[in-house]
Amino acid sequence: MINPSTSGWIDKFFAEQKFSKEAVSTDIAVFYQKVRNTGFIYGHIISFDTSKPIETKGWFKEEISKVALLNTLYASFCLDNHDIRAENFIKQAVAFYNQMHPQGFNLFKKILPKNSPSLTLEKIIDERVQTNDSIINKNFSHLVTNALLFIDVLAFRQYLIHGQIPEKYLQKIEETIINIVTIALRVKSKKSQYDDLLIKLFEASIRYSKFNKVSVQSLETIQFSYFTNDLEKYYLIDIAGMALWSDEKIENDEIYFLHSLAEILSIQDSFVDESIQSTHLFISKHKKEIPYFNYSNPVKHFYDQTTQSVVTLISRNKNRLIKEIVQSKELMILLTYSTRRDLDEKEKKKVKKQLLEICKTVPSLAIFLLPGGSLLLPILIKFIPQLLPSAFNENLEENE
Structure with missing residues (x-):
């Protein structure tokens, strides 16, 4: 292809x-x-x-x-x-x-x-x-x-x-x-x-x-x-x-x-x-x-388009992104916590900082390094559960 x-x-x-x-x-x-x-x-x-x-x-x-x-x-x-x-x-x-x-x-x-x-x-x-x-x-x-x-x-x-x-x-x-x-x-x-x-x-x-x-x-x-x-x-x-x-x-x-x-x-x-x-x-x-x-609300339309672009970038780099996340032990722990409770402000800052570091290793995610790019990190975090190994996805667990 x-x-x-x-x-x-x-x-x-x-x-x-x-x-x-x-x-x-x-x-x-x-x-x-x-x-x-x-x-x-x-x-x-x-x-x-x-x-x-x-x-x-x-x-x-x-x-x-x-x-x-x-x-x-x-x-x-x-x-x-x-x-x-x-x-x-x-x-x-x-x-x-x-x-x-x-x-x-x-x-x-x-x-x-x-x-x-x-x-x-x-x-x-x-x-x-x-x-x-x-x-x-x-x-x-x-x-x-x-x-x-x-x-x-x-x-x-x-x-x-x-x-x-x-x-x-x-x-x-x-x-x-x-x-x-x-x-x-x-x-x-x-x-x-x-x-x-x-x-x-x-x-x-x-x-x-x-x-x-x-x-x-x-x-x-x-x-x-x-x-x-x-x-x-x-x-x-x-x-x-x-x-x-x-x-x-x-x-x-x-x-x-x-x-x-x-x-x-x-x-x-x-x-x-x-x-x-x-x-x-x-x-x-x-x-x-x-x-x-x-076309209705221009700001909403922009957000929807941006979200879709980020999802596409993440999907293309899924395997590499997962590898980088798995290698970051503290980030993995915090992401695991986030599936059970809300993270506090200090933990959220740590997640954003480490995700930004990971994005530096994936060239096509350079959008996050631009001024204001950190605003897109919540979008990335939103889709992280879909990218993690199945063990971290509670929806895929089989009923006992």
């Missing part, structure tokens, strides 16, 4: 998948449908369109996004030139990202010349899927989930076709998406609590242009002539449909809006009908898993 957080994962991905010419899409509509089915278009990835299934249990969302972005870029590479060689794709992908140079996107400073193309691409993808830290720290939302990642795929295809990214392409498509979403939300007969949040979500996902709150007033004033590729048009319609779905019902005016957009883009009405149905089925089925639709 690949680990997207350690070096060499791209080479291992291709080694495990062993893609064949029969496995890749050569039809644009089929390609787009497969990508949409994975949730990549909606910013909530539920699967990968790969030759062999990939187990993602215990993965962070960013790790899932990494593999999804790599796999979708590769599928786009295979779409037109019928070349399935991973080494050729990797070279093209690195050259593509080297040409981007988006505003405020300084990942290239982190790339060392001595890296192989695959390791270089790993660093690029790792930086690309990072969310906007300042937004997260500001409102604790954790809702900035790469909602516009598919733009990279569209730009990559432009690069493959023209040998370069068309001038201001990234900026223009981002601005077009924001304008369409803004107009779509205006059309809605019933406003929902998610409307403003959706704008903020897209605003925070923008990387190549400055967000302009002064938007166009109608579809007719948007310069759609710049977009001639069906993939771009499909994506714009789906994004508009997703914006309209937030109240869980598409009214006649909203349907008319989508068909008007399709007419301007020269896309058949049948695609609009399919888009509405696909969007409804996907979001209805996965609504409880999509943070955007479960």
Whole structure:
């Protein structure tokens, strides 16, 4: 199984998948449908369109996004030139990202010349899927989930076709998406609590242009002539449909809006009908898993997300963590006491201090060493009983 957080994962991905010419899409509509089915278009990835299934249990969302972005870029590479060689794709992908140079996107400073193309691409993808830290720290939302990642795929295809990214392409498509979403939300007969949040979500996902709150007033004033590729048009319609779905019902005016957009883009009405149905089925089925639709108290949401991250880190390092705890006799005694009575303040301080020392020996738990990291120790302590040997878990004792 690949680990997207350690070096060499791209080479291992291709080694495990062993893609064949029969496995890749050569039809644009089929390609787009497969990508949409994975949730990549909606910013909530539920699967990968790969030759062999990939187990993602215990993965962070960013790790899932990494593999999804790599796999979708590769599928786009295979779409037109019928070349399935991973080494050729990797070279093209690195050259593509080297040409981007988006505003405020300084990942290239982190790339060392001595890296192989695959390791270089790993660093690029790792930086690309990072969310906007300042937004997260500001409102604790954790809702900035790469909602516009598919733009990279569209730009990559432009690069493959023209040998370069068309001038201001990234900026223009981002601005077009924001304008369409803004107009779509205006059309809605019933406003929902998610409307403003959706704008903020897209605003925070923008990387190549400055967000302009002064938007166009109608579809007719948007310069759609710049977009001639069906993939771009499909994506714009789906994004508009997703914006309209937030109240869980598409009214006649909203349907008319989508068909008007399709007419301007020269896309058949049948695609609009399919888009509405696909969007409804996907979001209805996965609504409880999509943070955007479960956003209530931002602080609580942040705590829940942090707790889940800590649980994942602990699970990955369970064996090593148990070994370190067992070797600390005083900590073991105090943890045993804690299963029978509440620890006093002095004992709690000892537990926290020794757990912090243990965390120093587990690199991926370095989060606890950061300023304020000790605040997460109660979360770690909460899950300690699940990690201790079965002899310390009273729930597993057999009835005599």
